[in-house]
Amino acid sequence: MRNITIWKDIPLFKDLYPEDIEEILPLLRTMSFPKGKRIFDEGEPSHHAYIVISGAIKVYRTTQGREHTVDLLGQGDIFGDMELVDPIKERLLSVVSHRDSVVCVIDGKVFKQFIAQYPSVKDRLLQLQINRLILANEKLHEMKINDAKTRLMLALQKLYSKFGAQEEGRTIINLRLTHQDLADMVGTLRETVSLLLKDLQQQDVVQMQNQKIIIVNPEALMGFAKSE
Incomplete structure (x- = not known):
């Protein structure tokens, strides 16, 4: 190379x-x-x-x-x-x-x-x-000042900035991630991450498909910390 x-x-x-x-x-x-x-x-x-x-x-x-x-x-x-x-x-x-x-x-x-x-x-x-x-x-x-949702959103922002890609017309984080991977990264329980991701899917911020995270609303994701 x-x-x-x-x-x-x-x-x-x-x-x-x-x-x-x-x-x-x-x-x-x-x-x-x-x-x-x-x-x-x-x-x-x-x-x-x-x-x-x-x-x-x-x-x-x-x-x-x-x-x-x-x-x-x-x-x-x-x-x-x-x-x-x-x-x-x-x-x-x-x-x-x-x-x-x-x-x-x-x-x-x-x-x-x-x-x-x-x-x-x-x-x-x-x-x-x-x-x-x-x-x-x-x-x-x-970890000290933010709740689990904020920590998850900040982690998703970093992953999107580093691994964001276009696939079949969709914006994705181009990694396969388990709920446990995300829980480890934000310092919380897997069950908590599962509930938070369910909420984010209902809010049309992200979708989960085959362990890939689809960013439905990049503006909402990247603007989260600024608006909180």
Whole structure:
């Protein structure tokens, strides 16, 4: 995959010159992961960082034998990097391909070389990690001040912004999501999410079909937080 334009769209490499990207491309490799393929598990040794080229990746943790979805990553998102730049030897979370995906795999030593050789990559990585902390704090804040409906709507907004697509004339979130996935993401019970989605369907905001979310009224969805 030597198309420079594709790599320039990756946030981590956005500030690099085309000749810089040409230089590092031989050090990168892409791998295809079919839906459901595990990429790494919590507790495994950390040897690589990853960038999503296409598809969707689920990040989760396991508690008392149950998987709890932490995040869903899309094109351009990086993962597995924290354990390489911090003195952590084991993976903190598990990662699986949520649908057929293509991922760039970067060897840990090469990754550290990038950071040392290209200041813009180091700056971008630092900003991405700061953004993660900000989002984590925002999520904790949302948990404290927002009810389950508001948290669900905010989660749907983020999913729509990242995975929104057109399919057969309909606007959809182009992922298959269970009610439990959504419950994990907003910090509530599956039964609560089921009731809230039923209400949203009755209000013609969304529809559920084969675990896909159809956005019937994008304006109502995206304007929800502003109007509350």
